[in-house]
Amino acid sequence: MLTQRQRDFIEAAMQIAAEKGLSKLTIRNLAREVGVSEAAVYRHFPSKLALLTAILEDLQTVILPHFRKLDKGNEGEDLEILIDGFIRGLFHELEKRPAYAAFVFSEEAFHTDPQLRPLLSKMMQETLLVLTDSFQDLQKRDLCRDDVKPKNLAMMLMGSIRLTITKWHLANGSFALSETADELIGAIKRLYSSA
Amino acid sequence: MLTQRQRDFIEAAMQIAAEKGLSKLTIRNLAREVGVSEAAVYRHFPSKLALLTAILEDLQTVILPHFRKLDKGNEGEDLEILIDGFIRGLFHELEKRPAYAAFVFSEEAFHTDPQLRPLLSKMMQETLLVLTDSFQDLQKRDLCRDDVKPKNLAMMLMGSIRLTITKWHLANGSFALSETADELIGAIKRLYSSA
DNA sequence: TGTAAGTTAGTAAACGTTAACTTGTTCTTG
DNA sequence: CAAGAACAAGTTAACGTTTACTAACTTACA
Numbered sequence: 001m002l003t004q005r006q007r008d009f010i011e012a013a014m015q016i017a018a019e020k021g022l023s024k025l026t027i028r029n030l031a032r033e034v035g036v037s038e039a040a041v042y043r044h045f046p047s048k049l050a051l052l053t054a055i056l057e058d059l060q061t062v063i064l065p066h067f068r069k070l071d072k073g074n075e076g077e078d079l080e081i082l083i084d085g086f087i088r089g090l091f092h093e094l095e096k097r098p099a100y101a102a103f104v105f106s107e108e109a110f111h112t113d114p115q116l117r118p119l120l121s122k123m124m125q126e127t128l129l130v131l132t133d134s135f136q137d138l139q140k141r142d143l144c145r146d147d148v149k150p151k152n153l154a155m156m157l158m159g160s161i162r163l164t165i166t167k168w169h170l171a172n173g174s175f176a177l178s179e180t181a182d183e184l185i186g187a188i189k190r191l192y193s194s195a
Numbered sequence: 196m197l198t199q200r201q202r203d204f205i206e207a208a209m210q211i212a213a214e215k216g217l218s219k220l221t222i223r224n225l226a227r228e229v230g231v232s233e234a235a236v237y238r239h240f241p242s243k244l245a246l247l248t249a250i251l252e253d254l255q256t257v258i259l260p261h262f263r264k265l266d267k268g269n270e271g272e273d274l275e276i277l278i279d280g281f282i283r284g285l286f287h288e289l290e291k292r293p294a295y296a297a298f299v300f301s302e303e304a305f306h307t308d309p310q311l312r313p314l315l316s317k318m319m320q321e322t323l324l325v326l327t328d329s330f331q332d333l334q335k336r337d338l339c340r341d342d343v344k345p346k347n348l349a350m351m352l353m354g355s356i357r358l359t360i361t362k363w364h365l366a367n368g369s370f371a372l373s374e375t376a377d378e379l380i381g382a383i384k385r386l387y388s389s390a
Numbered sequence: 391t392g393t394a395a396g397t398t399a400g401t402a403a404a405c406g407t408t409a410a411c412t413t414g415t416t417c418t419t420g
Numbered sequence: 421c422a423a424g425a426a427c428a429a430g431t432t433a434a435c436g437t438t439t440a441c442t443a444a445c446t447t448a449c450a
Contacts, residue, residue, distance in 0.1 A: 021307030027440060043395055107365055109304055112216030121365050152382035159354030170302055170316055187347035191386045222406060238429050
């Protein structure tokens with residue numbers, strides 16, 4: 001359970017990470033951003049690790065639902081509509097809150113941290129699993145080609161989404177993520193649809 | 196032109212980055228790894244930035260040729276053989292020298308650095324361009340489906356390769372990269388071959 | 391009156407970097 | 421050919437800054 005003040009700090013932390021990069025996310029900068037002393041941060045988080053953990057857990061609750069949407073396809077919806085909804089929803093979330101992008105793919109940045117790494121690894125595992133299950137379901141409903149394993153379809157979709165977002169993040173959001181979505185959705189639709 | 200001693204430092208730096216993560220790659224740790232004082236590092240590199248730049252440039256000369264191979268397909272070689280050679284060659288390189296993996300996808304880690312960022316951005320751009328050109332060529336030779344733009348084929352291939360390597364790196368190389376290659380190659384072959 | 395949330399002022403450790411000095415090799419020149 | 425200058429590559433010892441974090445104290449409010 002997070003307090004409102006904790007949420008304030010998390011929001012500010014994400015802002016810093018998005019603007020200046022993860023390495024600039026220090027207690028000093030965070031305190032400055034919120035407008036308090038450094039010591040005040042420790043009234044709300046026992047350590048920096050606790051803060052980062054809280055951020056990642058919060059992130060997961062925002063991102064995961066988008067992945068689950070792909071699974072909840074109603075009857076009558078074809079592959080294109082489902083993929084479209086999934087990618088556009090995810091991209092829209094990231095454009096709305098660009099701060100997320102800095103954390104979504106921060107595995108390498110936190111690769112060294114023994115406490116944070118399993119958490120990140122789990123997050124990636126979980127998103128991949130949800131996607132794999134979705135494609136398995138789509139194959140059963142004959143909405144998706146079944147000559148490629150669901151796991152590999154998931155890996156390729158996830159991989160291209162990640163690369164797209166990385167490119168976008170690297171370009172400081174100078175192009176519209178939604179535009180790239182069109183291209184990506186079109187390609188996936190053609191490649192993944194049942195022959 | 197790098198001196199032998201500079202190469203020693205670069206090798207040690209990669210070792211550290213691979214084992215402990217990029218954030219542990221400090222002048223202190225590098226000097227310790229090589230077995231000299233910190234000041235000795237500055238006899239060979241004017242600054243840490245120069246060291247990192249040298250590492251990335253060295254990396255590029257090792258990685259890029261693998262990408263170009265896809266373009267140089269001789270007559271008689273089909274899509275599967277070309278993709279197979281490309282992916283297997285790249286993965287083999289990374290298994291042989293796991294230290295590379297820490298840098299290959301370090302865009303986010305160096306996202307903040309104004310000097311390093313363009314270099315990384317250029318590297319990604321270049322690999323993507325080489326792949327795109329390759330697929331354009333393959334499409335012309337009717338070795339690859341042409342209802343999806345070369346650019347998007349490149350993005351998806353590159354994305355899934357990156358994700359595979361990230362997973363591998365995150366798992367500390369506990370599974371064989373070559374094994375995953377089989378799955379990936381199989382999937383690409385089916386998805387990309389001309390109908 | 392107790393607690394939550396802030397403050398100031400500090401800590402030790404790590405960061406990249408530099409100055410001044412030593413050593414060994416190599417190049418030049420009388 | 422030996423003397424000495426030049427140089428490459430190392431050393432120790434410091435520098436100023438930044439890091440995460442803490443102790444002790446104040447203030448506002450239920």
